[in-house]
Amino acid sequence: xxxxxxLLFLGCVIPYRLSSYEISARKVLAKLGVELVEMPxxxxxxxxxxxxxxxxxxxxxxxxxxxxxxxxxxxxxxCNGCFCSLxxxxxxxxxxxxxxxxxxxxxxEVGMEFKGTTEVKHLIYVLSEDVGYxxxxxxxxxxxxxxxxxxxxxxxxxxxRKYVGRDDPENPTTLKELIRLTxxxxxxxxxxxxxxxxxxxxxxxxxxxQMAKEKLEHVxxxxxxxxxxxxxxxxxMFDINQPRIERAFNEKFxxxxxxxxxxxxxxxxxxxxxxxxxxxxxxxxxxxxxIR
Amino acid sequence: MSEIKSKxxxxxxxxxxxxxxxxxFKYKMSKMHGAEKIMACFQCGTCTADCPIARFSEFYRxxxxxxxxxLGLKDRLLLDKxxxxxxxxxxxxxxxxxxVEIAGIVRVLRNMAVAEKNLLPIVYKELATNLxxxxxxxxxxxxxxxxxxxxxxxxxxxxxVGEVMKIFExxxxxxxxxxxxxxxxxxxx
Numbered sequence: 001x002x003x004x005x006x007l008l009f010l011g012c013v014i015p016y017r018l019s020s021y022e023i024s025a026r027k028v029l030a031k032l033g034v035e036l037v038e039m040p041x042x043x044x045x046x047x048x049x050x051x052x053x054x055x056x057x058x059x060x061x062x063x064x065x066x067x068x069x070x071x072x073x074x075x076x077x078x079c080n081g082c083f084c085s086l087x088x089x090x091x092x093x094x095x096x097x098x099x100x101x102x103x104x105x106x107x108x109e110v111g112m113e114f115k116g117t118t119e120v121k122h123l124i125y126v127l128s129e130d131v132g133y134x135x136x137x138x139x140x141x142x143x144x145x146x147x148x149x150x151x152x153x154x155x156x157x158x159x160x161r162k163y164v165g166r167d168d169p170e171n172p173t174t175l176k177e178l179i180r181l182t183x184x185x186x187x188x189x190x191x192x193x194x195x196x197x198x199x200x201x202x203x204x205x206x207x208x209x210q211m212a213k214e215k216l217e218h219v220x221x222x223x224x225x226x227x228x229x230x231x232x233x234x235x236x237m238f239d240i241n242q243p244r245i246e247r248a249f250n251e252k253f254x255x256x257x258x259x260x261x262x263x264x265x266x267x268x269x270x271x272x273x274x275x276x277x278x279x280x281x282x283x284x285x286x287x288x289x290x291i292r
Numbered sequence: 293m294s295e296i297k298s299k300x301x302x303x304x305x306x307x308x309x310x311x312x313x314x315x316x317f318k319y320k321m322s323k324m325h326g327a328e329k330i331m332a333c334f335q336c337g338t339c340t341a342d343c344p345i346a347r348f349s350e351f352y353r354x355x356x357x358x359x360x361x362x363l364g365l366k367d368r369l370l371l372d373k374x375x376x377x378x379x380x381x382x383x384x385x386x387x388x389x390x391x392v393e394i395a396g397i398v399r400v401l402r403n404m405a406v407a408e409k410n411l412l413p414i415v416y417k418e419l420a421t422n423l424x425x426x427x428x429x430x431x432x433x434x435x436x437x438x439x440x441x442x443x444x445x446x447x448x449x450x451x452x453v454g455e456v457m458k459i460f461e462x463x464x465x466x467x468x469x470x471x472x473x474x475x476x477x478x479x480x481x
Contacts, residue, residue: 012428015436015448023443041452043427048419049465051376051402052412054325056465063459092325099325109462110455159382160393169386195344195381202415203376203478207348276443 004130005035006076006121007068009086011232012044014078017240018232020276024261025078025123027270032131032139037073039064045082046089058099059106061089065120066112074119076126080231083122084156088163090120122157124230124260125166128174136181140267143183144291149263150187150224151175152215152238154231155195169193178260179228182267189222191215196237212237213245216253225287226256228263235259239281256284266291314364321361326396333358339384339394345377349480352377354384354394361397370405373478376413406468414474421469424460427451 014022029036046060064086068075077083093100094116104113121129127136151172158169167174170193179186194215197208216238219227229235239257246252257280265275272278272288321327339354340346346353351374360369369375375398384394405411419429426432428451437448460466 010448012430012432015440016428016430016432019436019440019443019445022445026445038446038449040449041455042449043451043456044423044429048416048429049423050380050399051416052406052420053463053465053468054399054403056460056463059459059463060456063455096325106459106462110458155379155381155383160385160395162385193383195379195383197344197379199379199381200345200377200478203413203476204349204480207345207377207480208379210348211344 011082020279047085068118080156087120147184317364332390
């Protein structure tokens with residue numbers, strides 16, 4: 001099997017405060033034979049600007065797509081938000097000729113043109129569709145037998161169905177399958193498809209904190225030792241904000257939240273240090289003791 | 293019981309006056325990308341029932357937003373800060389039996405609130421300001437960039453700030469941002 005090759009789209013929040021996700025993703029992808037090319041001159045995916053001006057979001061996203069078209073490689077996004085805006089813009093502009101002409105009018109000002117020749121993939125679809133379960137399975141040298149975790153795929157890797165159209169948003173199985181390949185058990189829990197709440201934390205903390213608290217309760221009730229995420233925003237909500245949620249509701253969770261490539265990396269024999277597990281806010285001490 | 297009774301008496305239903313209604317508003321909305329199917333909403337309430345925000349906020353009700361658009365209550369919609377509580381999880385979009393993209397409608401309304409009422413939560417203005425200045429919505433500190441090297445990560449590609457700024461200008465976003473009045477918090481109950 002030939003080695004898949006992508007332009008890595010890091011976005012903003014990962015280099016800003018979640019390098020643990022980037023470090024672990026690069027480690028496991030390299031070992032799985034995935035080649036990553038640094039994306040030149042990229043800008044924010046556009047997602048956070050959609051609330052201000054839809055054309056602005058589409059044009060910022062399309063500028064990134066044009067770069068990928070020029071390089072001639074598909075985009076690999078680690079962040080659900082980046083995947084959402086880049087994938088959606090790519091599909092919309094491919095289908096809607098009138099809108100494409102309008103956005104190309106803006107892009108002309110920066111000497112670019114959207115042609116519709118690239119593709120956008122999220123990490124979990126690169127792993128499940130392009131790398132394939134067999135290759136991942138054979139790379140697992142230290143199965144995490146006896147470890148029980150739960151998954152939170154996050155909204156934008158699944159919804160809206162119309163633009164993503166891969167996994168079932170009501171009962172997502174891709175991340176679950178990927179977790180099971182590590183040898184760990186992936187437990188079901190109540191309201192698995194519920195949003196983390198992070199997108200509105202800038203205007204209101206009460207609602208997202210209640211949403212995240214409820215999720216943490218459901219994950220704990222299922223008996224999971226850790227929650228597995230594939231989006232920096234979901235991860236911030238459950239890991240970085242966990243102590244604040246604990247204080248707000250006077251409840252103790254102490255639930256480690258791992259980026260999926262960290263879990264996979266452990267099963268592939270990488271050390272916790274190599275996977276930047278020390279950068280997590282909630283330390284996975286017990287989990288690591290059990291693995292060792 | 294008495295407590296419930298007194299609450300009932302305190303509550304004054306918001307009376308809608310005919311002159312508030314803009315009968316053309318729904319047609320205008322249905323021409324906007326993402327809001328095309330607003331007329332198909334038959335008020336079943338699936339969106340509100342399944343909305344994770346509505347579960348924890350008394351103010352955010354997607355079905356009500358859809359009905360208000362149909363009625364043409366434009367000013368009430370655009371001035372209501374609850375508009376900014378949608379987390380764009382797209383559950384309403386996936387669940388609507390009529391194919392109405394409620395989250396898309398909310399986004400169109402937010403764009404209108406910015407363009408026509410000059411209203412924007414401050415967090416988005418800050419993100420936009422960073423983006424125009426650096427190409428990213430967060431200003432990544434020098435220490436972070438140095439740490440990347442220590443961690444064995446490749447240097448972050450240098451963004452083309454000039455092109456990003458140009459996009460803000462040609463889409464009219466730069467001038468929109470200049471005149472917006474910002475607010476900090478949105479109450480949820």
